[in-house]
Amino acid sequence: MGRAKFIEQAIRGPRARGLRSIEPGAGKPSFRRGDGDASGVAELTEAVFTRNGLFNGGEEPPCRDAVGTNDDGTVNIGDPIALLVRLFLGSSPLPAPGPDPCGKDRTENDLPACQSQSCGEA
Ligand SMILES: [Ca+2]
Numbered sequence: 536m537g538r539a540k541f542i543e544q545a546i547r548g549p550r551a552r553g554l555r556s557i558e559p560g561a562g563k564p565s566f567r568r569g570d571g572d573a574s575g576v577a578e579l580t581e582a583v584f585t586r587n588g589l590f591n592g593g594e595e596p597p598c599r600d601a602v603g604t605n606d607d608g609t610v611n612i613g614d615p616i617a618l619l620v621r622l623f624l625g626s627s628p629l630p631a632p633g634p635d636p637c638g639k640d641r642t643e644n645d646l647p648a649c650q651s652q653s654c655g656e657a
């Protein structure tokens with residue numbers, strides 16, 4: 536639900552709000568899906584960063600949920616591939632949140648919750 540709809544329902548009163556006014560993932564920290572290095576932008580370097588972390592002993596991403604671009608609850612080679620397909624072939628958007636704007640993960644998985652530095656504080 537967008538902010539405008541939430542405000543509209545808040546103005547109309549509690550009967551109109553119901554449970555639909557609760558954002559999925561409310562209370563969770565926010566991040567941009569695909570922005571694995573927390574730079575604020577999901578770009579080609581993310582795919583390289585993730586691949587290096589997985590196979591070349593590279594740096595661990597600060598937010599594993601962000602590099603989990605296909606949102607299947609694991610980080611593997613499918614994630615940089617999903618990002619590359621999105622960036623260069625214009626496939627369907629990555630699962631929420633993101634990569635723009637910041638948001639909360641709307642699915643439950645075993646990846647640790649993370650607050651991206653580029654998204655401010657939770
Ligand atoms: Ca980035």
Ligand SMILES: [Ca+2]
Nearest residue numbers: 603607609610
């Ligand atoms: Ca994944």
